[in-house]
Amino acid sequence: MTALTRLQSRPAHEQAFSAAGSLMQTYEQLLLGDNAQPLARTFLQAQLQQAADLPQEMPEDLSALQCFVEQHFAEVARQYADYLKARKAGGGRQFFSNKAHALFFLQAVAPTKLVDGAWLYGLLQHWRDPRFDGLMCTYLEELGDGNPAQNHVVIYRRLLAELGLQDSGVIADEHYLQGAIQLALGECADEFLPEVIGYNLGYEQLPLHLLISAYELAELGIDPYYFTLHVTIDNASTGHAHKAVQSVSQLMPLEGDRDEFLRRVALGYRLNDLGQGSRAIIESFDLYGEVLSMLERKRPFGQHMHSDYCRFEGQTVNQWLSVPEQLPGFLTALENKGWIKRHQDPQASRFWQLIEGDGAAMFGVFSPYEKQLLHDWIAGEWTPECPPPAYRRSNQDAVEPVLPLSDPDVQSLQSALKGRAAAEQMQVLIPWLSAQRHSHPAGLLATRLFIELKSSLR
Template sequence: MALGIDFISENHQLIFYGIFVIICTCTILHLSLRSFEVHSKLDRSNEFIEMGRKRPKRPKTASTSNSEWASMRELEFYKKLYFKLQNLEEHPEIIPIARQVFLALLSEALEDYSKAPNTNILSMKHFDKGELALFLQSHQDNVTDQYHHYISRRQSGGQRALFQDHQEAEDWLRKIAPLKLVDGAWLGHLNKITMPFSLRPIVKETWQVFTEELGNGNRDQHHVKIFEDLLREFEPDLPSPTTKSILHPRYKLGNLKYWRAAVAQLIVSLFPCEFFPEILGFNMHFESLQLDTMQAAKELPEVHLDAYYFLLHVSIDNGHSGHAAMAMEGVAHYIQHISETEGGVAAETAWRRIQAGYVFSEWQFRNDSQVTNIFARLNDSAPDKLEPKVLSIFSSKIQAAHRLHCGSRVKIGKRSLAEWLEPESFLAEEWQNEFLQSLSTCKPWVYPGNSQRSKLAQELRWGGKMYGAFTKSELEIFELWINSMGSDQPHFYYSFIDSNPHAQFHIPRTMNLNMSESKVLATRDENFETAASIPSGRCCLLESFVYSPGRTTDAIGCAVVRFLRAQSGFDEEDSNVTGIDEPRTAENGGIVEFGLEMIRRASLPTPQSLYNLLSHWPSEFAMNMLSLSSSPIRNFGVLLGMSMAFLELQEMVSESSDSSLLSPKSGERLASLARRQYLCLQICLQDIPTGDERRVDFGRGYDMAKAEIKKCFSQEV
């Protein structure tokens, strides 16, 4: 068949189509778009922020403290964020908020750790692989020493450390459940085609940790599934962690610490192009040995509960060939890559960013269930944005408060409170600004950054002399203003990673797709839904299907995991994990590597990224595919059909005798990977019931892709 041969011609457009179909359409079906820019204003998501500001209904008891109220409010915020981050297809508006939450928490963690840098990873001022290995070994030695003392104490008749009986064990498992039910999510968005091609080997070895967390597509070995089975020993009706039902208080899951830590897992990989070093650092800490994991492995069987989830993590996370070792190697390879391609200064900055990610993970477990004032740290709660609202509140109280404070001896700055609130004087803008400036520095009435300690806020709450003078929403705005002062937290992260005046903070240029650029590729009753209207940074045909681990525990989810492993060039799955022994050579590459090989054999410049490729050879169909695939759940049938059509093209190329396409060895490997992908797609199809509209969509997707492929090859040279 000459079909795969004739398209290598002087016509660069035809060359592009042939290569593009392989690299971007047939095999890189998991294309993704660049995440929203910082410019995305949180105004569009005011509803979600307001949710966080609305306090839960107050219990009848009068003993609830102000700190407990703040904790309850923040808890509800993280629970709803937890749900929306696992359902991004339906809630794309949460992405800019998630980015701000990530920066705020990351900055707070760094600020806390920077106060005593000699006691943590920040003591390593410069990267050295040997020194890093010693640091990580020291951490493990510390954990194993503690475990040794724990075992000695237990053998001497000491009590359990985590719980004392079966009921307490259930309570403990419920508490940590939000974190365990998203196990692996910190790498869920990592394996994106929008990442620079030069980083693919490092991305691949890191993403392997994620697939092993998902059991490499084996349902019985899926970490979230194993933990769900453990919970269902005493909570048989436990819903999926991707549903809103999981948030219901009847299940008694989590506390503020663990809901927040779970959200941290879900957001850390949400922007892989922008925060790749931070992901590597987070991964390196999260895969290290933890004392409570070892204690749980011993104590759960003693109260007649299955401990295999914890035993699994003691072994698979080992520092010799397991996830801990793989994580450290990924960091070392990344620093080496940056040093060779961008120089020593860039490598120093990259190391600090890796440290930041490590600190972010470790901080989640050191930082107990205290409030972090997250609302005040979000962009639309900055002091300068809240000041007009605070002034408006005081202005509205002037007439009602006139002369009520004439007996008060309280002074704010150089005037008494009664003088400040004199109606005619308060009309002047200069007067108002001076009042707010004086109030913001007047202790003990206002402690910048701490509304709980501020006496004026205390007086406005229940039990205070002015309780009822401010409405709930007015008091919340006033507290947000206090908490936001003197704390521009997100900037602490940037100052931390860019402390060297010569270092540059670099964000790789990636693709973006606006709503106005979206196209509808198919119709169903004149109203076929596509992802065309959702701008996102999660776009890919099948890869975005797996970012939430709880969505991959069934037959289809596991098949998709195996499909993506085959596309990435991983070895065929076995009952045992390959760990650090997984081949990393070019000969063991995946579909992207074959596409790049074809480009080199065609004597064309090797693109640095997908953005670079499409900048030179624009493709409307590629952009339409990106748009459609950003909703992999809604459009699963269409994407499955397109995958099957492009899989046939892979098979055709692998069977071609034209050596200008692929080397014989690459052709054989492509054929092997194509067979594995085919089996996975068949499993997906078989699991879709007869009559399900996804079967109809499968045909539509297949026909669309086949038509495009045919168009590529039918053009005359």
């Protein structure tokens, strides 16, 4: 789903968690899910301590919760209307300065998007209890009800593949925080049920950045479907935001400590505010800095691969690439030599011609994202006379792919289900609905079977 973002940008809240190493390592261990509960518990406790120091936005009065959510949606709608008015009056994009900027954002938020809904996974064990229906419905809809064309992780993974954004090595460690929180909540859902409910309540509110991102991605020729899908599904009337409000009262203790329950719900709500949010990620983009970082990642592999035929300001390419401190000077030397012509059509630059086009000498050296960085940096203030058309989904985009029944995991799942009673089959199916598995063919099949069995066993 979409992380709750305030209407105004705010600084990230730094995290300190060293029990399991980096956030990426924690994320990956939780995603694998093998004996992950101790790690999940320790990690969550550390994050909840951080969240306790953040300001409280959720109203203390439960009866005011629905009104609070509706007011938030109304304010987001008003601000988005102002945005559209400014754009129609000729104003420029407010989020993405160029396509490379958009690709940077899509890659940075990938660790969160690729575990979409994971915080609710642990509640599937309560499939017989109607009090959990709203939360369970939310999770199953995140999984597309087993339809790969609607499964949120499948959609985002396909988007990354289409854009060539599959190199997780360029994602900053801090961008794994929210995904790790979601995985940890899903792993310890029963123990941290109030926090799961609160996190879900915060995450399912429609943020302004989601609407603007979808609009500007389409302008840049990028499929915004993942984002537009969440605009509709998270509505406060009947969608996930509404179900999130209902779940608070439905799972409130009747005779237990209700104040403590709500305190923990509010604490879980604040988990959404940890780390660098979408707005902060967008604002952190520095095109020149990203170009230099990209070239530094490639420098060790290219420093001995060039001939000594060409020299720039007295040095060969290999000499320029021998130490990282020289990369800014190397780019300047390429400009001085006329190989890079800033603020012009990149096609006019000899350096770009070596990278892109028929017979390009360095064809395949740079990934699509890396090429976009170089293209947009060279282009600078230059804009084409005819901008590329905005993205438009076709009917073909919505065609449901056929599940590969010959897939070995699908066959293994079908074999495991044979001869078992319906209730036993549910226990076989649930692990396939985890964040690691549900977007794979067997996971998609398991989701559909889970929904069918759940309905028949009620």
